[in-house]
Amino acid sequence: MYRMAKRTYAPFLATDERDLSEFRDAGGKMITFHGLIDPIIPAKSSLAYYKAVSSFLDDTQDFYRYYRAPGLSHCLGGSGGQPEQLFAQLREWVENDKAPEESPVLITTPDNKTQQQILCNFPKKAVLGSSCSDANSTECWSCTDEQQIPSKRNGQQILY
DSSP: OHHHHHHHHHHHHOOOOOOOHHHHHTTOOEEEEEETTOSSSOHHHHHHHHHHHHHHOTTGGGTEEEEEETTOOSSSOSSSOOOTTHHHHHHHHHHHOOOOSEEEEEEEOTTSOEEEEEEEBTTEEEEEOTTOSOTTSGGGEEEEEGGGOOSEETTEEOOO
16 A cells, blocks of 8 residues: 555655756756744754755755744744745746845744744854844844854843
8 A cells, every 4th residue: 555655646745856957957946944843744854855955966055945944833833933925035036036045034932922033044044133132123133154153142042
């Protein structure tokens, strides 16, 4: 039964093809995101796929962007922000060759208030500026390489 189901549905559902050169060469652009608290599909699976494609093709960032969404559940829900702008950003990338580096989101803070933040194109992460007086402004957030992110700011653990 398993083998029959795999033969039948794998062409439609398999997501392990790392050679996306035909897609890239045809001018294709792709954006994926994954909620980091997804209880259904492990977030590391999307990251592993992105890394597999990146290790196979040198120019992955030219056609494929991956965004991690902290606090987001399976497609929606959770305290993390729903990346609603990514489709418009994908269209802008396809039509005007403007690749997105970040995407604005509205998150829910632990005290149940909403706050503007950004999602960053992997491998970067969103970091709140040290001199920012309004964490509720996307202007206060920037995308930084993971290796350069301090684990604490003003003695407090950074949450992203």
